[in-house]
Amino acid sequence: MGRRFVFCVGQLVRKHTTRPASPTRVTLVETDEGRHHDPPRAPGCLSDQRDHHSLAPVQGAKHQDEGETMIRFEQTFTNFLLHHQERHNRTYHFLILMDALISSAKHIEHYYLTGALKGNLGLAGNVNVQGEDVLRMDQIAHEIAIHYLRVSGRVVHAISEESEKIIPINTEGGRYFVYFDPLDGSSNVPHGLPVGFLFGIAKRNLEGPEDGHLRAGKDYIAAGMFVIPTGTFTLALKDAGTWRFHIDETMEFLKPTRMILPEDSKDWELSFNVANRYTYAERVQDWIEQNERKYAFRYLGALAGDFHRILSNGGIFMYPAIVNHPNPEKNKAQGKIRLMYEAAVVAFMCREAGGTAVDETGTPILDIQPKEPHQRTALYVGSKPLVNDIARVLLC
Secondary structure (H helix, E strand, C coil): CEEEEEEECCEEEEEEECCCCCCCCEECCEECCCCCCCCCCCCCCCCCCCCCCEECCCCCCCCCCCCCEECCCCCEHHHHHHHHHHHCCCCCHHHHHHHHHHHHHHHHHHHHHCHHHHCCCCEEEEECCCCCEEEHHHHHHHHHHHHHHHHHCCEEEEEECCCCCCEECCCCCCCEEEEEEEEECHHHHHHCCCEEEEEEEEECCCCCCCCCCCCCHHHEEEEEEEEECCCEEEEEECCCEEEEEEECCCCCEEEEEECCCCCCHHHCEEECCHHHHHHCCHHHHHHHHHHCCCCEECCCCCHHHHHHHHHHHCEEEEECCECCCCCHHHCECCCCEEHHHHHHHHHHHHHHCCCEEECCCCCEHHHCCCCCCCCEECEEEECHHHHHHHHHHHHC
16 A cells, blocks of 8 residues: 645645555655754644744755655744744734734735736825825725724724824724824836835723833834745734745745844845935935945835845945935935835834834934824835934934
8 A cells, every 4th residue: 555645724734545656756855955043843734943844845845756856835824923923922912913914905905917908007196194196906905904904803003104194993902002004105016016015003901001102113013024926925013033934825924034133245136216315414425425336226116025035135225315306496405205104114123133224313213203194204214223313414
């Protein structure tokens, strides 16, 4: 009798069947790829998180016969987060919230991928609170996110780029505040280029009265971004690192990989809107002139996509204040990036990956206390040596 392998819920079960005419050999190979944290082993799991083993083919491994098959298993995001919550003796509420955000991202990506066919890539015919033209996809993404946040039952209130006012959701029973940009870089949408879904999460006061005040980035407990439609998701957890996940063909986010900004500067990148460089303060222009030949230049036009590269390669993303525009009415001395759901989100992720972020005055982004939901700021975020260097220039 031959043996057939049946895989279910992380367990390996052997079932005896009649030997097939051409037997297939299944080989399970352990590797150390993509594992960086140290939770306890869960009952019934094939792989031990402590060893960070996954069942995967080893590069260069040779099949012993033509019928040999390699099977690869990766840790799911849900499993990763369950271990995190268990390890820190935390509740399931955060898992429910994250499920809502992941469901939002998947549905936004679906509408983005089918937008051209369904006529959803054009203008909606109105402007948002920032005075920007709103695309149909902006509205769709916003409505999707609010729906899933609402049905989660875990959100006190939310702040969205697409809503002028704070959105009350579950003011009595909610536990979290969510600040999000449902479609970062939406000017890329008509061209089929990547966009982002950015979010920051803060927790309500569970020990006493809650006044619903706007939280500074240093008070976030998590922040993350989905780069759509690339299938990548990055999540930073307070004092627990920044982690990247990739989506598979079953629409599961898998393979937690800890992101740490590289110290070696050989792959560092500069990312900024070169069309605006002569509108920046002279000291910023001088810094660019002195440094631009040292590093590669990349700019996508969507904060999520540009910061995604910085997390991988190191360097700095900059959106300086505009103070020297030929048309003074277009100057933005306070900066253009929204503080709560853009700048603070990437600054939080960057800190957990070993980097830092400052504004036009050299003040750490995470220390800025918001005064209103859609407050703007300049942003310099990335590897500490570069950000600290330009911060010294800004402080002069």
